[in-house]
Amino acid sequence: MLLIPCPWCGPRDEPEFTYGGEPAVRPGPAADISDAQWGGYLYMRGNDKGPHREIWCHSFGCGQWFVLERDTVTHAIFSARKP
Amino acid sequence: MTARRLDAAGVIDRARALQFSWDGRPLTGFVGDTLASALLANNVRIVGRSFKYHRPRGIFGAWAEEPNAIVDVENGDSQEPDARATVVELREGMAARGVNARPDVAHDRYAAIDWLHRFLPAGFYYKTFFPDWHRYEPRIRAMAGLGRVATTPDARRFETRSAACDLLVVGAGAAGLAAARAASGAGLSVILADDRIAPGGSLRWRDGMIDDQPAAAWAAATAEALAAQGVRVMPHTTVFGAYDHTTFGLLERRSTAAVGWSEDRLWHVRARRAVLATGAIERPLVFPDNDRPGVMSADAVLQYLRLYAVLPGTRAVVATNNDSAYAVAVALRLAGAEVTIAEARADIPPAARAAFDRDIRVLAGSTVLGVIGRDGVRMVDLGPADARSAREATLRVAADLVAISGGWSPAVHLHSQSGGKLRWDAATAAFVPVAPRPDHDLAGGADLAAALVSGHEAGCAAARMLDRACTLAPPRAEPTAPQAAPRALWRVPIRGARQWVDLQNDVTTRDIALAARENYSSVEHLKRYTTLGMATDQGKTSNVNGLAVLAEETGRAIAEVGTTTFRPPYTPVTLGAVAGMRHGALYSPWRRLPAHAEHVALDADMRDYGSWFRPACYPRTGETVPQAIRREAMAVRGGVGVFDGSSLGKIMVCGADAAQFLNIVYYTEIANLKPGHIRYALLLRETGVVQDDGVVARLAPDRYLLSPSSSHTQSVLAHLEAWRQTECPTLRVAMHDVTAAWATFVVAGPRSRDILAPLTDIDLSPSALPHMALSQGRICGVAGRIARVSFSGERSYEVSVRSGYAVAMWRRLLQAGTAHGITPYGVESASLLRAEKGYILIGVDTDGLTLPGDLGMSSPLRTKQVDFVGRRSLLMPDARRPDRRQFIGLLPEDASDVPAVGAHAVTRGQDGRLRSIGWVTSACHSPALDRSIALGMVERGRGLAQAGAELELFHLGRVSRARACPPMFYDPAGTRLHD
Ligand SMILES: [Zn+2]
16 A cells, blocks of 8 residues: 655555546647547556656545656655645 | 373463364363364364365464365354364354365265376366366366355454554564564554464474573563553464555454454554564475375474473374474473484484483484375384385384474565565575565574574664664573574475375375476466465465475476565455455445435335435335336326435536636536526546536526536546646636535426425526526525426426425425325436436446437537537547447337347348347336337437337347337427426
């Protein structure tokens, strides 16, 4: 069970959080986006081994989304910061 | 074997006898016994039948390492299948039974299977029964498997708990106690967990002096002192898993004496650091017929002697390759047994001196070459440890006990689970843990003085890492002579004889050799092919011997072969403890309506609707549920009904930019909605899929009230919050869930206005409050809202007041409606009314592929200028495919036949095969039309509906016919809504 440092609340147990995956920047405006670009935004993720940027929500706490840097192999957490 | 209880002390309480039974036979034990020690004390030799060959098996170990003694245990009205008798505390009235045998383990009619062993090598089932496994499976399954699972509910209660500490010390032996003592002395908060019934580890049965006290007394006193100074000492608690970020899973088995509210408890412990002082497990020696009842782990023999005052046999052979068994031999001799020692090492070690002092015969360079006695050891053949034939035996001794020690394997399970590495140490013939995680320290050792120092230093290291200073001196033990190196002896090199490596899974050295010949040379493959190291003991006694034999067979070094992956749990975990209190009514606690008691008083048929406990309908005496639904629906169409809609979600969205925000997150145009008005709106995911529908009411220019579906409120709020925070952080908008604050009652039907008008100061005339409008005012004297929306197709008012008024308002509405025949109606009736109108239910009529266009709602895509959520996805080629499934109505040819939900609409392709083009999503008998109706999603459905096409419906082999039509069966013009 991870111990996640919520930037607002401090360290809390993993079950209080919701995983949001790799952050994807929404491209726009829609009219200028190709189908391939949009498909990439929706579905393509790096799924990196090692250091990984991801977003989490402290759902059962302050309810805030934030960016977490975590190693997907060791599960070590390097940083959590407010957006 | 003639085992018996001695007069010696031990931990049992002889003043308190316990009656229990074994395979129906009444027996007596004492408080403090394990089931295994009580069985041994009663000279029960056969406690099980082996998994594959049905060979008789006796007790081998004394605790979690036990491979043989798997039994079903009944305590009053609770049952535990496949319990290991060595870890079961004896209780009054306990009924234990052997498993995997008919009629019982002493007389097993499947014993003949052992004669067929030549035809049952590793991989037998794979080779013989595939690919036609399904034909043999029922017979094989009937014979396989061990305990019987109870069919009645388990009466035991379990709970889960959480705890945090600076330091978790795993293991309360010499090293663990020293570590906890040092850390607690330095001011750390400490949890000390040990899987045995009392703390002390091997100090409880091995000799030694610590700080001038006998080791066992020192252990008891230290544990007591630690508890007194605030250490949470948890005996009988197995740390079964090491997880991320210094979290551990603990299973606490509460003892008979201490049992209170619950039995097993599952603990999640979050520590800042951990000391792993988990000790070591004795390995067996491997020799022909080493599975006979009476062949036991030497250390286990010592435990039965010292803890439970049980002498497992009177004529013992002690076979060893290391020094630790000499103490066992001496203890056996002192207890009155005849003892012969077979020492595998050519040189007699200094430790043998204690044996010579007791006139015990020691045969150097010897081991066991054979065991005679099918149901228990009778005679033992001894001979050279490197014998290549059983004929090389030099001595046959009469014996009823063979105590064996093949060396010690450190219990590295938690270390390895958390990613720690192992190193093969040739000097001690063991895998030793190295490079622990940075938050773990390791402690322990075979030498008592060294173990104490190592534990103390680990405790001090933890204190230093947490900025505390250690001030205590370490506990002192008398220095002992260095131990002689063990002889690595993995099996006797006799060909042909069956030598067991894994007793629990009936894996012999021949099976491993066969696997190696068939190229299963990876240890992970070996495990899966032969089942070596699987099941309840997870190879605690067999893994190292198994991979050493594999190394010999493949000509590799043991280090090169490596170990299999260690995964939690270390020992089996009671599933009840994992569930804790989360079962039955507490599994997913029901949300109750604020007027819940009123519905119960009306004998409503209450059901579970996605966490809400709501009335399905209100059957009258003598009325069936379908009759009640029909009556309620007809009352709404012909008169007036009242529905408790309090569970409908209510999300308040406020702020200067609320309109702009909602216009982005909703598919439907929201910005031009006027205050006091309501709009039906769809919410999409970014993939364009319809996530929810509901109405949006604008209460004021900067205030909106959203009504998502009852069971989607939380997910909708989370979705909106995610968009607000991540994509619209600059918009001034805030939202919260106010569902529980409001009670909402729907008064629906042609006479609804007649009932409500006298109760409120709100003008209900169609011009003042038309369909899809809302007004605030007073109802029955309290502040509230009336919204004119309808899910029934009738004129309908949603009356909302503070939830504290729910009961009073419900009663007033019923009272006011009495003269008009007001009828309470439930969820099922409401659902029938909406089906007649063709209103969709998200998640029922739609699925994870449904786009708004499939539902016939495509105008926002054409007209809305904003890049709303999901917009771009609706322009993708897949969204524009002409053959998408579309929402339509279906009128069955047989008006009395209600099609099954899930029935497929089928066409016959050019190859003559049936192809599904969609399915029925809702179906019922419509009272208003007096015929069956259905809704469904069908390819190119709108075209089919326009043409009134005939479709074939296929369900479980049955074919029926239905006509496609627009999804609106009742009052298509909507005149009743606007009336
Ligand atoms: Zn937080």
